[in-house]
Amino acid sequence: MSVHDFWTPFALEPFLNALIVGLSIASIWLVAALGLTIIYGTMGVINMAHGEFIMLGAYSTYVLQSYLGFPFLLCLPAAFFIVAGFGWVIEKVLIRHLYQRPLDTLLATWGVSLVLIQGVRLVFGGEPQYVGVPTWLDSAMQIGFINLAWLRVFIIVVSGLMVLLTWWILFRTVTGVRIRAVMQNKEMAASFGINANQVYSITFAYGAGVAGVAGALFGAFKSLFPDMGSGYIVEAFLVVVVGGGQLIGSVFSAGLMGEMGSVFSYFTNDTFARFVLFTLIVVFLRFRPQGLISEAMTRR
Amino acid sequence: MESQNIYHNKTAQWLSYLVVFVGLAFLPTFIDPFTLNQFSRYAVLAMLAVSVSLVWGFGGILSLGQGIAFGLAAYGMGMTMQMQFQDPESNPIPSFMLTNELSELPGLWVPFWNTEVGLLLALAVPTVFFVIFGALMFQARVAGAFVAIMTLAMLAAWYSMAYDMQPFTAGFNGISPPLPFDWLGVSFDPYSPITYWVALGLLAFVVLASKLVLQSKFGLIIQAIRDDAERVRFVGYNVAFYQVVIFAMSGFIAAIAGITWVMLTQYVSPVLLEVQFSIAMVIWAAVGGRLSLMGAMIGAFLVNGMQSYVGDAFQSTWLLIIGGLFILVVRFLPKGIAGLIETGLGYVPIGRRRSDSMSSNPARAAE
Structure with a gap:
């Protein structure tokens, strides 16, 4: 491994292509982190089982498709509701009792993730499973020198739509007003007659459901393993933390991290890029622990 | 304060440590070499649980990056042992480097020709890293879940480095030194009683030193910071300094564990830097009781013992x-198992007068 192999010189077209790939990576991280952002931003809960919610979304897509013959597009909303149901139950049974001990939610949800991984492995086996995609998603888009699989374009579009939907719910509906009120000050919101516990249930279920959609998307371009979720969890957390737990913050941080990661790995290689990116993030958080965007810091 | 509980009696605590360690020291007379090696491994894992208990249970810092110190030290030890096998004249380069097209020993590896320097580096590099990393975090007053996420990210970064730097670390395959560690004229065969006693002795050292530290004024301040960092800062203490010290101490303990681990297994691979492994350490400490060094130790023995013996029978359901x-x-x-014991001992009436001597001892009083 000499220095010349390690360091790729700059060339315009491959570099622009790296930027496009960066956009695709950013959309994947964003869609993985979206549910986490909502849960962390609203409740301050660090949900380590988030990756397993993604995995459940992928497996429910697989089951719906292989056994019940659902078309792929219908699997996305179906995965949302299935995983949201899971999240709702877990919130009721476990998370609810740990709100006073945030670090312990981190640990308890880690236990949940172990149980989910092994449970799925017992049911479906450890060997990889596959989700089929419609033929129109199977080819690659070719515009000039830019070459991108349609599936990746589709993920970019869906992640954008989900951000818009979440934004709409948070800022244009009564439920959203309640969620934001609880987010800012739980006690004050409760004294105005908002049922904070119910808001937490809904938020957690919604966050889990979004992870389910992410899983359905990821299942389409990667094979399914019971422990596939652990591959997303660290990146998803970093997106949320760098973004400051805000919806907009996560959009920016996912974009920034995806592009930086892609550009670094263009110049060096994937793993070294990862090392540099993670180290940069740690240094960034040292100087700005509140993240890129922080609204009134009433909760923390 | 439950001052009548013998659990909080300092003398009783030290006595229980004495009983446990002396008892463990006699194990080699009862069990076969294979089981002995298992127990040596548990002792190393117990050091990791103790390091977690120290930094998280007493320091209030949830570090999911203990594997960084463990892994770095393990690599340092692996390199030292590998170089003991190599010969400067006839065989100067580990064979995996040749297959990775390296024609001479990389500079990173050169200091490891010398066993003492290698051991020193294996201990010092992780500790210094924890000092720098800790200073970075705690001076910025990063706390709670953010520390957990940052240590996790750092761990993931090191994992990918160990995995990717194939010419230097042998990547996924890892380094497996062919011969047992040889130092001061002793060959530390992984299955021999000597090696077991070394591991046990190091565990005893780690636990007892930690206990002394926690009973000192420093230990009290550390626990005060855990309970309310803001108040301690207000009283005038440099909170970041104390946090960096306890964080580095836990890193140092994990580094000792890393060295001993390689001595016992003659194998290093990126698995040691996996996220799952570092979180497993937290599980052991939590199950045993994060507020008790002895509890954390027992947790590690218990969970890993169960994994070895119950785990074989219920392999598919172990997770x-x-x-x-x-x-x-x-x-x-x-409070884990230690919490159960604490509650249980609370019902035991104390017949002796020892109880007045510890009524003013808050060191072990939890929260």
């Missing part, structure tokens, strides 16, 4: 068992 156990402990037993 279900450990995950479920962990959920139950966090939900219902935040």
Whole structure:
């Protein structure tokens, strides 16, 4: 491994292509982190089982498709509701009792993730499973020198739509007003007659459901393993933390991290890029622990 | 304050440590070399649980990056042992480097020709890293879940480095030194009683030193910071300094564990830097009781013992068992097994007068 192999010189077209790939990576991280952002931003809960919610979304897509013959597009909303149901139950049974001990939610949800991984492995086996995609998603888009699989374009579009939907719910509906009120000050919101516990249930279920959609998307371009979720969890957390737990913050941080990661790995290689990116993030958080965007810091 | 509970009696605590360690020291007379090696491994893992108990239970810093110190030290030890096997004249380069097209020993590896320097580096590099990393975090007053996420990210970064730097670390395959560690004229065969005693001695050293530290004024300040960092800062203490010291101490302990681990297994691979492994350490400490060094130690022995023996029988459900156990402990037993013992001993009436001597001892009083 000499220095010349390690360091790729700059060339315009491959570099622009790296930027496009960066956009695709950013959309994947964003869609993985979206549910986490909502849960962390609203409740301050660090949900380590988030990756397993993604995995459940992928497996429910697989089951719906292989056994019940659902078309792929219908699997996305179906995965949302299935995983949201899971999240709702877990919130009721476990998370609810740990709100006073945030670090312990981190640990308890880690236990949940172990149980989910092994449970799925017992049911479906450890060997990889596959989700089929419609033929129109199977080819690659070719515009000039830019070459991108349609599936990746589709993920970019869906992640954008989900951000818009979440934004709409948070800022244009009564439920959203309640969620934001609880987010800012739980006690004050409760004294105005908002049922904070119910808001937490809904938020957690919604966050889990979004992870389910992410899983359905990821299942389409990667094979399914019971422990596939652990591959997303660290990146998803970093997106949320760098973004400051805000919806907009996560959009920016996912974009920034995806592009930086892609550009670094263009110049060096994937793993070294990862090392540099993670180290940069740690240094960034040292100087700005509140993240890129922080609204009134009433909760923390 | 439950001043009548013998659990909080300092003399009783030291006596129990004495009994446990002396008892463990006699193990080699009862069990076969294979089981002995298993127990040596548990002793190393117990050091990791103790390091977690120290930094998290007493320091209030949830570090998910203990594997960084463990892994770095393990690589340092692996390199030292590998170089003991190499010969400067006839065989100067480890064979995996040749297959990775390296024609001479990389500079990173050169200091490891010397066993003492290698050991020193294996201990110093992780500790210094923890000092720098800790200073970075705690001076910025990063706390709580953010520390957990940052240590996790750093761990993931090191994992990918160990995995990717194939010419230097042998990547996924890892380094497996062919011969046992040889130092001061002793060959530390992984299955011999000597090696077991070394591991046990290091565990005893780590536990007892930690206990002394926690009983000192420093230990009290550390626990005060855990309970309310803002107040301690207000009283005038440099909170970041204390946090960096306790964080680095836990890193140093994990580094000792890393060195001993390689001595016992003659194998290093990126698995040691996996996220799952570092979180497993937290599980052991939590199950045993994060507020008790002895508890954390017992937790490590118990969980790993179960994994070796019950795990074989219930291989497919082991993760279900450990995950479920962990959920139950966090939900219902935040103080772990040690908390149970504490409650149980609370019902034991103390006949002796020893109770007045410790009524003013808050060192072990939890929260």
